[in-house]
Amino acid sequence: MYLFPDRLTRFFIRARCQSWSRAKTRRRMVERRRGGKEGPPPRGMRRIGGMAGEPGLGLALRAVTERVQQAAARRPQDLPAVQPRLVAVSKTKPADMVIEAYIHGQRSFGENYVQELLEKASNAKILSSCPEIKWHFIGHLQKHNVNKLITVPNLFMLETVDSVKLADRVNSSWQKKGSPERLKVMVQVNTSGEESKHGLLPADTVATVEHINTKCPSLEFVGLMTIGSFGHDLSQGPNPDFQMLVSLRKELCEKLNMSTDSVELSMGMSMDFQHAIEVGSTNVRIGSTIFGERDYAKKSAVDKAMDMKAKEGMAQEL
Numbered sequence: 354m355y356l357f358p359d360r361l362t363r364f365f366i367r368a369r370c371q372s373w374s375r376a377k378t379r380r381r382m383v384e385r386r387r388g389g390k391e392g393p394p395p396r397g398m399r400r401i402g403g404m405a406g407e408p409g410l411g412l413a414l415r416a417v418t419e420r421v422q423q424a425a426a427r428r429p430q431d432l433p434a435v436q437p438r439l440v441a442v443s444k445t446k447p448a449d450m451v452i453e454a455y456i457h458g459q460r461s462f463g464e465n466y467v468q469e470l471l472e473k474a475s476n477a478k479i480l481s482s483c484p485e486i487k488w489h490f491i492g493h494l495q496k497h498n499v500n501k502l503i504t505v506p507n508l509f510m511l512e513t514v515d516s517v518k519l520a521d522r523v524n525s526s527w528q529k530k531g532s533p534e535r536l537k538v539m540v541q542v543n544t545s546g547e548e549s550k551h552g553l554l555p556a557d558t559v560a561t562v563e564h565i566n567t568k569c570p571s572l573e574f575v576g577l578m579t580i581g582s583f584g585h586d587l588s589q590g591p592n593p594d595f596q597m598l599v600s601l602r603k604e605l606c607e608k609l610n611m612s613t614d615s616v617e618l619s620m621g622m623s624m625d626f627q628h629a630i631e632v633g634s635t636n637v638r639i640g641s642t643i644f645g646e647r648d649y650a651k652k653s654a655v656d657k658a659m660d661m662k663a664k665e666g667m668a669q670e671l
C-alpha cells in the first residue's frame with residue numbers, strides 16, 4: 354500500500370535532492386577546471402596563470418606564444434626575420450610556477466631583483482628540473498649588487514647595462530669568475546625620458562656600446578633594451594619609444610660597422626608586445642599575461658606605480 358509522505362518527510366526529501374544537485378554541480382565545475390571529461394573550462398572560469406598544477410598557466414603561455422608568432426608574421430620584410438624570444442617574467446612568482454612554465458616548454462625567464470633571482474635560480478627544485486633554463490636580469494642593477502648577480506646559476510643575459518661604469522664593473526666581475534663564455538649584455542636606453550625609468554640617454558648609446566665592444570672583453574654586446582612609455586595610443590601611430598630604439602640600432606650599426614642582425618631589440622611587455630614585435634622587437638618580456646597579477650606586497654612603490662600604468666595601457670590593447 355502506498356503511503357503519501359507527510360509534509361515534514363516531503364520537506365526532508367526536497368532538501369536532500371537540492372543538496373545532491375548542488376554537489377553534482379560542484380563536481381562538474383571542479384572537473385571542468387581541471388580540463389576533465391567535460392573539456393576546458395568556460396571563458397568566465399578561466400584564470401590567466403593559475404596555481405601550479407592547474408591548466409591556466411599552460412594555456413596562458415600557449416596563447417602568448419601564438420600571439421608572438423602571429424605578430425612576427427605581420428612584420429614588414431625589411432626587418433630581421435628572427436623568431437622573437439619570449440622571456441617569461443617570473444618576478445614575485447614562486448619557483449613552482451617557473452617549473453610549471455618550463456614543463457610547458459618555456460626556457461627563458463626574467464627577474465628584476467638580484468636577490469630574488471639568486472634565490473630562484475639556486476632553488477634546488479629548479480636546478481634539478483630545469484637544466485636548460487636561461488635567466489635574464491631585467492631590473493635596475495646597482496654596482497654593489499654586481500658580484501651577487503655574477504654568482505647566479507644559469508645567468509644568460511643582463512639586459513640593463515645603463516652606464517660605462519656599470520659595464521666596467523660587470524666586465525671585471527665576470528673576468529674574475531673565469532667563465533669560458535662572455536656574458537651577453539644589452540644596453541638599456543631611456544627612450545621616453547621619464548624619470549621613473551632607468552637607462553642611458555639615447556645620445557649616449559653609441560659611445561657606451563663602443564666602450565663595451567672595445568674595453569670590456571668579458572662582455573658580449575647583443576642588443577638594446579627599452580621599457581617605453583606606458584599606455585601609448587596606437588591610433589596616434591607607432592610607439593615613438595620603439596621607433597627610437599629601432600633608429601638607434603640603425604645609427605649604431607652604421608657608426609660601429611655592425612650588422613643589423615647582430616643587434617637585438619628588447620622591447621614589449623604584456624600591454625604592448627604584439628605592437629613591439631610588429632615594429633622590430635626580437636625579445637619580449639612578458640609577466641602578468643602568463644603568470645597572473647603580481648603580489649604587490651613584495652614590491653616597491655615605484656614598481657607598483659609602473660605596474661598600474663602598464664595595466665591601464667593593457668586595457669587598450671586587449
Ligand SMILES: Cc1ncc(COP(=O)(O)O)c(C=O)c1O
Nearest residue numbers: 442491622623638639640641663
Ligand atoms: C623591465 C620589465 N620588463 C617586463 C616586465 C613584465 O611586465 P608585464 O607583467 O606587464 O608583462 C616587467 C615587470 O615588472 C619589467 O620590470
